[in-house]
Amino acid sequence: MFKNYIKIAWRNLLKNRQQTIINLLGLTVGTVSCLAILLYVFDQFGYDEHHKEASSIYRVETIIERDGDENFDTGAASPPIAFALKEDFPEVDEATRVVLADVFYSNLIGAAKSKDSYYEPRVYIADSTFFKVFTYNLLEGKLETALNGPNSLVLSSSLAEKLFSGQNALGKAVTWGSGEDAQTLTVTGVFDETYGKSHLNPNYIVSMSTPGMGTFVQNFQDFATNNFVYSYVKLKPNVASYQVQKKLPEFITERGAQDLANAGMDNKVLILKNVTDIHLYSAGRKNQIHEVSNIKYLYFLLTLAFFIQLVACINFINLSTARASKRAKEIGVRKVVGAGKKSLMWQFIGESLLLSLFAMLISIPITILLLPMLNELTQATLTYQNLLNREIAVILIALGITTGFIAGIYPALILSSIKPIRALKSAVILKSGSGGFRKALVVFQFVVSISLVATVIVVTQQFKFAQSKDLGFKKDNLLALRIGTDEASSKFESIKSAFLEIPGVVSVSSGNYAPSEIVLSDNGLYLPGGNRENVKIVKRQGISEGYFETFDIPIVNGRDFTPSDTTDQIIVNQATLRAFKIEEENALSSRLVQSFGDESYEMRIVGVVKDYHFASIKDEIAPLFLHKESSPNWLFLKTETKEYGQLLSGLEQRWNATVKNVPFDYRFVDQEVERLYDEEKRLGQISLVFTILAILISCLGLFGLVSYVAEQKKKEIGIRKVLGASIGSVVQLLTKDFVVLVGIAFLIASPIAYYFMQRWLEDFTYRIDIQWWVFLLAGGFALVITFLTVGFQSLKSAIANPVKSLRTE
Known part of the structure; x- marks a missing residue:
């Protein structure tokens, strides 16, 4: 029996090629869209799950409250907090800290015997306990002792290959830094950076006991300030995080009450976040050690995938019911010879499942071919191996079966209910009253399309607003x-003079932070006559003269720096x-006070500049x-040239002639600033692509419904044409109902899209x-698409020979 069902289903699919191709196209586009989104979303899950006892590892995060407001929310904490938790709480099994050195200084690294050195990103300074908390696959060395000394x-294995070209790196000497600050480090381990997905993404790790930033962190004992250390604790087995969490307010009060008062903080809240949640649930929290995802965007993509697949199912329903009359006699004959309603239902559901599973199979190679485009769109690194994920395979099979069943159940119910006498008497057997459900489905398609178009417009507007x-x-x-390097820094004036001689260079200045970099440096300041309880945190940036001229930042009061100025x-x-x-x-008669320990000194304001965005426009401009x-x-150059290749070549020559063994590492500021909005740009591009796909599928659904309407009104159209009706009036007859559907969908979609x-x-x-x-533009776009899609089929029906539709069958 089952074999017979498959055989008949296959014959019917081949017999109705146009319907089969349209159904297959809609289901395939929907399945490819779903599969692509699922691949990306699943790739964003599973971070840090490979660590042993991952469920017991927590990052200590910080919220600082001043004047009753949460005005500093960071993924880091003060240096002493992690190990103080281990000391005070028996529930804590181990602690470790990580400093992302990149944000403080750019150190060169190179093999000790090589002349080549490199600026390598993602430099971690970590405690000796780092590998006791986190699980890494060491290719060389021993985890237990790698960071002890x-x-x-x-x-990382890739950096080891870069520095030592295939040789064993263990025990080799590496020069870190330059000039007087250069240090010789010994390679004590090489790890496989491809082992497991993690929010921690080091390129190389330096032991915390190494002189410099590491020893500063080890010796710093203030529990309030310098919240730049990523702190982790591993709880003992069977200890729930809430048991420790509820003790943290008392802990910070006992350990840091005086420090908080000195820093002018009302309160400091410590939060334990499990490492497996960091990648997905940290969006909006400042100072992340690595780029994180946003669970809201992933939910949006999953919702988008669901609706796209649902629209594809709706197309199948509309097309199947529109062509139902073509199979009326087949159904009548089957019932006359004894076929029951149940067997007929399974016959039609089987056809739907066959088509859906076939769409699922061909969607796999199509998705593999589209992976490069998907990676470019999402900035992911997906490969065909992601498709081998067992969960993806299960979901894909379930998706194919569910899609086939949902798409086939309604047509099966309608077709299996046809009366055999009526079916054998006339081919037009479906009552118009059943069209309400179909129209509701098409309204749903319009709601999805209008909402997505409105979403694309708003996201694009916000991105352009950020850019402009x-x-x-x-x-x-x-x-x-x-x-x-210190060597290059000490030669700043020589470099500046050399660069100013190059045609196209207008001005040269310098600073500690480049635009788009996170400004971590800050100080607690207060007015003369005040005290530390009146402290306000102000961001700090070190610059040279000419900085404001280079960036065209207006000085609204006072003056720029002069060579004789000091840090006062x-x-x-x-x-x-x-x-x-x-x-x-x-302002120019005002001073601000800064305190360090028992000492304080005043700084005199000599100028006021207009507010400018030194961070993302997502954040309000902070005091600076x-x-x-x-x-x-950093060194900054303002240029006026169209020959950037020639300019850069000249700059590199002057750089190499002035500074030895330091790479010429440059970037365009506008491109760096634009990267701050990569997430919004990506969301806009993803929304646009899948909106186009959803509209394409919806057009197929419209084609299906107008086919059904034309089928229903075939004789009416024939009579109208015989009586002299024009082609235009016939087209209007078939399209007017769809204008109403667009209007209804517009009224439903607009408030939904506005809210989200x-x-x-x-x-x-x-x-x-x-x-x-x-929303008017989105609705108008839907209306145009409707006219184009429906108009084509309506025109085809309007110009058909009326004799064929009126003759007795």
Whole structure:
């Protein structure tokens, strides 16, 4: 019997080639879309699950409260907190800390006997307990002792290959840094960076006991400030995190009450977050050690996949019922010879399942071919091996069966209910009253399409707003050149003079942070006559003279720095004046006080600059003071040229002639700033691609419904044409109902899209206002698509020979 069902189903699919191709196309596009989204979403899950006892490993995160507000939310903590937790709580089995050195300085690294050195990102400084908490696959060395001693270094396998070209790296000497600050490190391990997905993504790890930043962290004992250390604790077996979490308020009060008071903090909240949750549930929290995902975006993509597949199912239903009359006699004959309703239902469901499973099979190679495009779109690194995931395979099979069943159940119910006498008497047997459900399905398709089009418009508007918003400085024609070493920094004036001689270079300056970099440096400042209880945290940036000229940042009061200025003279932004309630006209007679331990000293404001975005526009412009810096990390050039190749060549020649053995590492500021909005740009591109696919599938659904309507009104159209009706009036007859459907869908989709896009925009401090015309444009677009799709089929029916539709069958 089953074999007979398959054989008949296959024959029917071949017999109705046009319907089969349209159904297959819709289901395949839907399945490919779902599969692509599932591959990406599943790739974002499973982070840090490979660590032994991952469920017991927690990161200590920090919320600092001032004036009753949560005004600092970070994934890091103060240096002493991690090991203090181990000391105070018997529930804590082990602790470790990580410092991301990149954000403080750019160190060169190279094999000790080689002249080549490199700026390598993702430099971790970690405690000796790092490998006791986290699971890594060491290719060389021993996990237990790799970071025990000072000047110990553990390399990723790719960096080890780069430095030592296939030789064993264990025991080899590496030079870290340059000039007087250069240190010789010994390779004590090499790890496989491809082992497991993790929010920790080191390129190389230096032991915390190595002189420099590591020893500073080890010796720093303030529980309030310097919240830049990523701190982790591993709880003992059978200890629940809430048992420790509830003790943390008392812990921070006992350990750091005086430190909090000195720093002007009302409260400091410590939060334990399981490492398996960090990658997905940390969006919006500042100072992440590595780029994280956003669970809200993943839910959005899964919802999008669901609706696309549902739209494909709706197409199948519409097309199957539209062609039902073609199979009326077959159904009548089957029933006359004894076929029951149940067997007929399984026959039609079987055809649907066969088509769905076939669409599922051909979607796999199509998805593999589209993987490069998908990776470019999502910035992922998916391969065909991701398809071998058992969960993906199970979901794909379940998706094919579920799709086939959902798509086939309604047509099966309708077709199996046909009366045999009526079926054998006339081919047109479906009552028009059953069209309400079909119209509801098409309204649903329109709702999805209009909502997606509105979403694409709003996301694109916000992204363009971020790109075009006045950042307070001119990002175009700006180059940022990494100085990186003390030798290069000490030769800044020589480099500046050499660069200014090159045609196309307008001005040269320097600073500690490049635009788009996270400004971690800050100080607690207060007004003279105040005390540490009045402290406000102000971001700090070291610069040279000419910085504001290079970036075209307006000085609204006072002056720029001069060669004779010291660090006692500062320039502040307008946000700093607002924070301390200083009137702009009184700014130059104002001072701010900074304290270190028992000592404090005053800094005099010599200038005020207009607020500019030194961070992402997602964040409100924070108070900032700028001081003169003698050892900057970056060199900035303002340029005027169209021959950038020639300019860069000239800059590199002058650089190499002035600074030895330091790479010429440059970047365009506008491109770096744009990277701050990669997530929004990606979301817009993904939304656009899948919106186009959803609209394509919806067009197939419209084609199915208008085919059904034309089938229902075949004789009516014939009579109208015989009586002299024009082609235009016939087209109008078939299209007018769809205009009503678009209108209904527009009224439903507009508030839904507005609600969700308004929620999405809440993540941005500076954002667009959603305009009414966005939804009108989305509805108009749906109407145009409807006219194009329905008009084609309507015109085909209108020009058909009326004799064929009126003759007796």
